Amino acid sequence: MDIVLQQTINGLTIGGIYALIALGYTMVYGVLKLINFAHGDLCILGAYIGLTTIMAGVFSRLDQILLLGVAFLMAIIVVAIAGILLDQLAYKPLRRVHRLSAVVSALGASMLIENGIMLIWGPNVRVFPSGLLPNVSWEIGGASITLVQVMILIGASLLMALLYIFVHHTRLGTAIRASAIDQDAARLMGINVNRVIALVFIIGPALGAIGGLFIGLYYRQTFFTMGWSYGLFAFIAAIIGGIGNIPGAMLGGLLLGLVNAFGAGFISSAWQDAITFALLIIILLVRPSGLLGERIAEKV
């Protein structure tokens, strides 16, 4: 029983991170019908910014918790700005043309950011200093859970809950949902769709930056190609949950994390990725629009 519990904790932790990153994909897709391939790299940019802030002498006199808080803040701010710039430069000029152009632009932006990170921070693995968070852990029913894991689980759940409340119970959130359903109708209702898009490119990357910094703190390292691999898994999570659906992204992320952990733990570690992708294929065969995805009526 304790193995199951341990694998569940492991799976939920990484699942929470996938969920945070998947939210960025799903929100952008919902409003723009565009897969923002550069999103994963923005998230890892958050990890790098956080690391740089922590290592900067300026803040080193701060107490640990405050330092972490500042690191998160800097990561969110810089990545949100990067997200807006990404939209303005790579996607906005292509809004009215064929969707494929925007996809290619997204891939190009992804490579640009990834290699930009490599040029700025170097091609080596960057290690987070140890001792940032106290090395505390607790035993629950035979499984152990560390402070970092608790932080990630609580942080991810809190953020997901906040986002859900924002999207479903505030006017701005309703504006986002309206733009996702039909941009032109939303415009006719008096919603400034351009502002909504900008907002989506702030919230999505901001959540992703927090996810990225969580990755950095959990594994204590970051590397410039991580954006591609985490982005890919988060993208899969978003699709499993139903792309464009916010609770779907959360569910998809957690599910993916659990499948990864249980697949490796109970079936075979060698086939870990194969199991994950097999799950994706099965879900798409049975429910093509994802677990929580809506069947959008075709306009005739």
Next chain:
Amino acid sequence: MKKIFAYSASATVVGLALGMSGAALAAEGGPLLFGLQFPITGDYAVEGQGVKNGLDLLIEQKNAEGGLLGREIKLIVCDDEGKASRATICARQLVNDSVIGVVGSYTSGASLAAGPTYSRANVIHSSDGTSDELTAKGWKNFFRNDPPNSAEAAFTGDYLVNTKGYKNIAIITDHSSYATDLADSVEKSIKTHNGHIASKEFINAGTQDYTAVLTKIKSVNPDVVYFSGYYTDGGLIKAQMDQLKMAADFVGGDTNQSEAFIQIAGASAPGSVVINVPPPESLPYENAARFLADYKEKYGSKPPSIYTLTNVDGLNSIFAAIEATQSTDFSAIEQWLHNMPAEFEGLTGKMKWDENGERAGSLMAAMEVQPDGSFKIVHQ
């Protein structure tokens, strides 16, 4: 049409003339070209940059002494990112650049991919790749500059079963050529010593999260986890073993013996044991101490691992062959290296090769990471 023909004809003639004069110049005494095919970027960039620094230093010192056969030595670097796909591209490039010898690559996978190209082009190929497959190909031009997996596996099996008396051994490996080869050899070695293997698991290198696999291993209560993969994952595995409160010891294969392993494992590093040739600092040779001091002076830090020195030895042995035979002809160099009159005094000890290019004699040791970040030899 006539004008175009005239222009292109004259351009061709001029080009040919320049080319021929260029060739004539080179034949007379241009620089001697050597290649470095290594991961300068990518997962193993730390090792790549260390080797590049080491070779640059060696060449600088050699050129200051007058070069080789009175000619300047030049190094052409190609980044293979540790990947087989890029390795073949690099091999093509370096062969087209007419290098006499190549040092590369760090990973056995990349060395195996590039090997056939160098073999066909008669370019001397020195590599620290430890996969036993490399010397089984019958490549006349191949000279391994460190002990192979089989030597390490024999030592490891004996160490784990006999010296430490572990009763429940768990093996973790990744899918790379080097790691699977080493893990298989270690498994065989453990079995010959009648050791008990509790589980053998795989990880995907570079995916960072190994808690799932480690949790699975924890359930069989191993007293030691042996990891045959690279340091980038080894450090994380050790850290995650502590995170999961596993009571098992960690023993790593040779690539885990590096500064980067200690950095990545962080607070969990002390107590890990790594099996490899002794680290640069504990080499008892005077030339090694001198080279280390020069390296430190030029680059401000220690070399990342022993592989910097083994690869320097690899290139230096080619230099020695050229000087001894007073020629840059492939067969002369290759024959000399295979039938050396006396052992070559490398930084990592005396070097001699058998007809398959296997380095004879191995000085394996088990080293434990100390709290101060150094490696202390605990068994030889």
